[in-house]
Amino acid sequence: ETGVTQTPRHLVMGMTNKKSLKCEQHLGHNAMYWYKQSAKKPLELMFVYSLEERVENNSVPSRFSPECPNSSHLFLHLHTLQPEDSALYLCASSREVRGTDTQYFGPGTRLTVL
Amino acid sequence: QKEVEQNSGPLSVPEGAIASLNCTYSDRGSQSFFWYRQYSGKSPELIMSIYSNGDKEDGRFTAQLNKASQYVSLLIRDSQPSDSATYLCAAASGGYTKLIFGAGTRLAVHP
Numbered sequence: 001e002t003g004v005t006q007t008p009r010h011l012v013m014g015m016t017n018k019k020s021l022k023c024e025q026h027l028g029h030n031a032m033y034w035y036k037q038s039a040k041k042p043l044e045l046m047f048v049y050s051l052e053e054r055v056e057n058n059s060v061p062s063r064f065s066p067e068c069p070n071s072s073h074l075f076l077h078l079h080t081l082q083p084e085d086s087a088l089y090l091c092a093s094s095r096e097v098r099g100t101d102t103q104y105f106g107p108g109t110r111l112t113v114l
Numbered sequence: 115q116k117e118v119e120q121n122s123g124p125l126s127v128p129e130g131a132i133a134s135l136n137c138t139y140s141d142r143g144s145q146s147f148f149w150y151r152q153y154s155g156k157s158p159e160l161i162m163s164i165y166s167n168g169d170k171e172d173g174r175f176t177a178q179l180n181k182a183s184q185y186v187s188l189l190i191r192d193s194q195p196s197d198s199a200t201y202l203c204a205a206a207s208g209g210y211t212k213l214i215f216g217a218g219t220r221l222a223v224h225p
Contacts, residue, residue, distance in 0.1 A: 042118070043158070043202070043215040056212065090157055099146045099206040100165060103213060105157040 002026055004106035006091050012112045015081060021109050023074040023091030029104075031097040032074040034066060037088040037108070049074060050097040081113045116141040118205050120216035129225050133190040137203030137216055140184070144214075146206035147179060149188045152218065153199045161188065161201070193223040 004025045013019050025032060034046040048056035049068040063085075065077040074091055088108045094101040117140045127133045135149075146165050150158035164170045164177040164186065176189040186205075190197055200218040207214060 042217045045212060102148065102160055102163055108157045
């Protein structure tokens with residue numbers, strides 16, 4: 001595996017379900033990110049991790065819970081979501097959390113909340 | 115509120131022409147700028163990054179940055195139908211890589 005991988009690629013869940021999104025980066029990077037992309041809206045940064053420490057929580061509702069057990073893995077735990085949470089969830093990584101460092105994106109998880 | 119603005123398009127250009135994509139940003143402290151290409155249903159992929167005023171060329175792509183005018187552009191020479199995608203402009207503000215994205219410009223290159 002190379003680059004940034006995400007699983008599952010597609011997820012349909014009910015509002016009472018609990019599910020998790022997984023991201024893994026194979027680039028040796030120290031920073032990882034979760035973004036939300038809704039139709040016709042800019043990418044929204046959700047969380048930033050640097051060396052497993054959360055450095056940014058962008059006013060995200062508590063029904064989204066991130067976890068970063070090590071610098072290669074990032075999870076997004078989902079519970080009691082709303083239909084408006086349906087979106088493409090993208091994971092990204094960069095060498096460090098620095099303004100000049102390029103972020104590389106995974107393929108995304110297309111989430112549908114019924 | 116830090117913002118990055120892009121014309122949503124679609125920008126339609128004939129094959130072989132130059133496509134010009136524009137972006138403005140509100141935060142004067144922004145230091146790094148990125149252009150990503152996103153095909154429908156796919157994730158963004160980096161086209162170019164630019165950090166200094168002026169032009170930066172990479173193959174058919176040229177990024178231009180004017181910090182005084184808070185303006186970034188991407189020129190695509192000899193446009194191909196495979197260039198048809200949404201192009202996202204992003205600016206990094208602050209001391210770390212917090213990217214602010216524009217909503218993207220959809221480019222359509224027709225044969």
